[in-house]
Amino acid sequence: MNTKAIEIAAEPYPFLFDPAVCALLIIDMQRDFLEPGGFGEMLGNDVSQLRRTIEPNRRLLAAWREAGLLAMHTREGHRADLADLPPCKKIRGRAAQSIGDSGPMGRILIRGEAGQDIISELYPLPGEPVIDKPGKGAFWATDLHAILQHKGIRQLVVTGVTTEVCVNTTVREANDRGYDCYVPEDCVGSYYPEFQDYGLRMIKAQGGIFGWVGRSDTLIAALKPI
Ligand code: C5J
DSSP states (O other): OOOSOEEEOOBSSOEEEOGGGEEEEEEOOBHHHHSTTSHHHHTTOOTHHHHTTHHHHHHHHHHHHHTTOOEEEEEEOBOTTOTTSOHHHHHTTOOSSOTTSEETTEETTBTTSGGGSBOGGGOOOTTSOEEEESSSSSSTTSSHHHHHHHTTOOEEEEEEEOIIIIIHHHHHHHHHTTOEEEEEGGGEEOSSHHHHHHHHHHHHHHHHSSOEEEOHHHHHHHHSOO
């Protein structure tokens, strides 16, 4: 693996990738969001828009592990007693079934339920931190920042779903805390193609106001031994 920082292709300008201080953060690749028959599909969403990100994420995660770098995972979800669920989040959307109710794969977005867990293709290895988050951003009400600080991390490669919600919120939170974020566009997904496009454009606009946008093959090439 390259151990020195190297410039890699990105928009709006090349990213100085430093593997020694960079973690991969995979956002909410959960069964209820991605699997046919899950909560996301039950709400009428086209899960194929998210499922196209599985294979690029799988390849990137394999290369990341091979290089011995820190990989982390998040899951959106709540306590079984719903004590950490804001009432506004519970009722938002006026759906027949909402967070905490019985869904296709257990109670919807409740920690420990089958649907709340990460898809098998990207399942965390022992030792890879999993952040259970009650909000859209991975920093809100979690120990993510403390873990990253303890490990000396200053850069994040952020992947997962959905581009305009939890990925964007996390990138913005990370940016405000001083992390440089690189988002490989093939590894993030939205149920809505137009939000995929604008979610990425918002990150790289204004000279990279929240971070950089690139591709997973660029990262994988940079991780290869020289
Ligand atoms: C995520 C959501 N993970 N869209 N959640 O983006 O509610």
